[in-house]
Amino acid sequence: MIVEQWFEAWKEDRPQSAVSDEEWKHIADRMWYHIQQQIHQPDVPVIPIKSLRGSLWLQIAASVLLLVAFLSGWYYLNQFSDEKFRITNTSTKPKQLLLPDGSKVILYAGSRLHFPDFFADTVREVLLEGDAFFDVTYRATQPFYVKTNNLTIKVLGTSFFVRTTEKTKTEVAVRTGRVAVSERYSDNEKNNGVLLTPNQKVVYYAEQQHFVTALVEKPIPVAAVIPAFNYTEAPLGQVIEDLQATYQVQIILENNRLADCNLTGNLSQMDMYAQLDAVTQAIGASYQIKGTTILIIGQGC
Numbered sequence: 623m624i625v626e627q628w629f630e631a632w633k634e635d636r637p638q639s640a641v642s643d644e645e646w647k648h649i650a651d652r653m654w655y656h657i658q659q660q661i662h663q664p665d666v667p668v669i670p671i672k673s674l675r676g677s678l679w680l681q682i683a684a685s686v687l688l689l690v691a692f693l694s695g696w697y698y699l700n701q702f703s704d705e706k707f708r709i710t711n712t713s714t715k716p717k718q719l720l721l722p723d724g725s726k727v728i729l730y731a732g733s734r735l736h737f738p739d740f741f742a743d744t745v746r747e748v749l750l751e752g753d754a755f756f757d758v759t760y761r762a763t764q765p766f767y768v769k770t771n772n773l774t775i776k777v778l779g780t781s782f783f784v785r786t787t788e789k790t791k792t793e794v795a796v797r798t799g800r801v802a803v804s805e806r807y808s809d810n811e812k813n814n815g816v817l818l819t820p821n822q823k824v825v826y827y828a829e830q831q832h833f834v835t836a837l838v839e840k841p842i843p844v845a846a847v848i849p850a851f852n853y854t855e856a857p858l859g860q861v862i863e864d865l866q867a868t869y870q871v872q873i874i875l876e877n878n879r880l881a882d883c884n885l886t887g888n889l890s891q892m893d894m895y896a897q898l899d900a901v902t903q904a905i906g907a908s909y910q911i912k913g914t915t916i917l918i919i920g921q922g923c
Contacts, residue, residue, distance in 0.1 A: 708737060711733050719735065724759040729752075729754050744764060746764055746766040750768055755781070756768065769806055771789070772792055775803050780797075791825065794824050796820055820869070820870045845870070852889070858885060871915075873916045877921065877922050885904055
């Protein structure tokens with residue numbers, strides 16, 4: 623009686639986003655279907671549960687177990703069903719959302735996002751179809767996961783883009799922090815994925831099950847303190863250190879003698895690639911982008 627009273631009270635006070643009363647009768651069938659799909663078993667007939675005539679506490683325990691199992695199954699299906707998304711941006715403009723933990727999302731046109739009313743104590747998970755920008759609230763003991771059709775993106779607190787340019791092609795680009803990107807249904811997450819840092823991106827090709835990492839098209843400064851980028855006879859090594867610290871990218875000199883070259887000029891009003899163009903032209907060198915690393919090539923001074 624206590625359990626049933628609590629259950630009825632919960633039904634009355636449950637959030638508006640919960641399923642309607644008419645849908646409750648279909649949930650059990652959906653649960654059995656998903657269970658059978660996972661264990662690869664034929665349809666199992668439902669056996670009526672007979673009334674327990676033993677101890678009152680045994681009856682209460684059995685009721686609680688059944689209730690917990692039922693609610694857990696409903697929560698799982700209602701939270702991450704591929705058939706149902708909570709928010710769909712049907713407009714032509716980006717839509718700003720605030721998640722239950724304070725994380726911010728910009729959902730782009732035609733994209734869909736699903737998230738629960740409340741996140742679990744140990745994990746935060748959302749389901750995305752389409753394009754979105756996430757600014758995740760940092761919680762060290764509660765990692766944040768974004769799941770797409772093909773990928774699982776794990777973060778603790780960061781900002782990043784997710785773009786699905788094609789059904790079989792997904793791009794993740796990091797603005798701040800770090801994210802780990804892996805195949806959603808991979809058996810070994812550690813050996814099949816990449817770790818991204820600021821101004822890095824990865825493109826995943828689903829058909830080939832292949833990741834390709836690179837720098838973003840327009841790297842932005844991410845350092846807390848940005849150098850002046852105004853130099854007078856400054857060694858190239860100092861300029862490289864300022865660029866690496868500002869954009870958190872790796873820059874390597876192919877020839878150590880390049881470090882002896884001195885530079886004079888103001889690079890403060892330029893983006894990163896324009897700064898690299900000005901630096902390499904001034905010392906008669908060039909640069910190439912190798913994945914997420916920039917290689918400066920030249921004879922030296």
